Amino acid sequence: MKTLRVALDGPAGAGKSTVAKLVAKSLGLTYVDTGAMYRAITWKALQEQINPADEAALTAISSRVQIDFKLTSEGQDVFLDGVDITEEIRARDVTANVSAVSAVPGVRASLVKLQQEIANKMGVVMDGRDIGTVVLPDADVKIWLTASVEERARRRYEEMTAKGHQLDFEQLKRDIERRDELDSGREHSPMKRADDAVIVDTSGLGIEAVVEKILHICRSAEAQNF
Ligand code: CDP
Numbered sequence: 449m450k451t452l453r454v455a456l457d458g459p460a461g462a463g464k465s466t467v468a469k470l471v472a473k474s475l476g477l478t479y480v481d482t483g484a485m486y487r488a489i490t491w492k493a494l495q496e497q498i499n500p501a502d503e504a505a506l507t508a509i510s511s512r513v514q515i516d517f518k519l520t521s522e523g524q525d526v527f528l529d530g531v532d533i534t535e536e537i538r539a540r541d542v543t544a545n546v547s548a549v550s551a552v553p554g555v556r557a558s559l560v561k562l563q564q565e566i567a568n569k570m571g572v573v574m575d576g577r578d579i580g581t582v583v584l585p586d587a588d589v590k591i592w593l594t595a596s597v598e599e600r601a602r603r604r605y606e607e608m609t610a611k612g613h614q615l616d617f618e619q620l621k622r623d624i625e626r627r628d629e630l631d632s633g634r635e636h637s638p639m640k641r642a643d644d645a646v647i648v649d650t651s652g653l654g655i656e657a658v659v660e661k662i663l664h665i666c667r668s669a670e671a672q673n674f
């Protein structure tokens with residue numbers, strides 16, 4: 449099971465990172481959150497006051513910085529050049545700018561290379577938008593995780609308000625729809641379901657039920673492939 453490579457893609461708030469973490473733990477694989485990498489570059493660009501339209505500067509940042517992950521009991525911590533930015537990359541300004549930064553071809557080239565290097569070294573559950581199509585086109589398991597936008601917004605709303613953030617539900621829903629539009633409409637490796645991905649619609653499904661479904665798919669793939 450250690451070398452299984454699982455690609456988990458889907459829109460914002462579908463439950464990818466929550467489910468990917470649990471599946472990875474259960475199968476003894478490494479969880480890789482590729483969204484956190486795009487968020488880390490976005491955070492750095494905001495720190496350096498780089499315009500999200502300045503492709504050359506963004507490309508330079510992504511080839512220069514070192515991104516590392518450290519697994520913890522709650523998930524994973526993200527470090528950029530040795531600095532822990534786990535909390536910072538979830539900030540609103542990072543979320544608002546990440547789609548623009550991640551549309552830059554030079555940024556994608558650096559991060560896709562890093563993601564492929566990790567998956568060459570170990571078995572992974574990798575979550576993102578283009579894992580099954582671009583990063584790991586020959587992954588052993590490809591899942592497209594989705595849910596209605598209403599439900600995805602509700603989940604994010606509950607998650608954020610539980611952490612003490614105050615937000616407007618309708619605005620949050622519009623932000624999610626806008627980000628999905630930008631991510632699926634961009635020219636380079638857009639968010640897209642791979643033709644051979646299994647669709648798992650999580651609307652009305654709890655986390656445990658989704659994890660069980662995906663574990664079942666992984667175990668079937670393992671039985672066939674290994
Ligand atoms: O967790 P959430 O759905 O809010 O997003 P995320 O997985 O942290 O990803 C943040 C953003 O990074 C996405 O909206 C995409 O713009 C970008 N992304 C990407 O372009 N390709 C990936 N493989 C993963 C994320």
Ligand code: CDP
Pocket residue numbers: 458459460461462463464465466467603604607650653654655658
């Ligand atoms: O990574 P992605 O943006 O796809 O979603 P997430 O951050 O894993 O999940 C967003 C929120 O939905 C979290 O608070 C999860 O606990 C919750 N969730 C849920 O309520 N039911 C599911 N089946 C999956 C996730």
